[in-house]
Amino acid sequence: MADCIFCNIIAGKTPTEFLYQDDKVVVFRDIRPKARVHLLIVAREHIESLFEATEKQAPLLGHMLMVLPKVAIDQGLSNGFRTIINSGKEGGQVIDHIHFHLVGGGISAF
Numbered sequence: 001m002a003d004c005i006f007c008n009i010i011a012g013k014t015p016t017e018f019l020y021q022d023d024k025v026v027v028f029r030d031i032r033p034k035a036r037v038h039l040l041i042v043a044r045e046h047i048e049s050l051f052e053a054t055e056k057q058a059p060l061l062g063h064m065l066m067v068l069p070k071v072a073i074d075q076g077l078s079n080g081f082r083t084i085i086n087s088g089k090e091g092g093q094v095i096d097h098i099h100f101h102l103v104g105g106g107i108s109a110f
Contacts, residue, residue, distance in 0.1 A: 001097075010026055019071065019074070024043065024045075025043055025044060027041050027042070027071050035103045037081070039071060041071070052098075064100055075105075084100070
């Protein structure tokens, strides 16, 4: 999608340091971190939110979940981290491209 910031990041049009990448996802730092470590795990495939995800995309979503602990350990979060998925405007989603937040290192509990 031409106007999607995450699609532009994935395409290399917006310079960003990837901390991890493979054929399905990219991982980079959130520009407005809420903790010492605040990363975004972003699907290369443009899916607006969980509302638009289909059964066909279940393997991609599972892959995204499996990347989380690997990246967390690489970032020194072997004692724990938080995963957040905002879906829809009322759910706090700001960018309409599915992504998971990985947050850790100095966060408060709910």
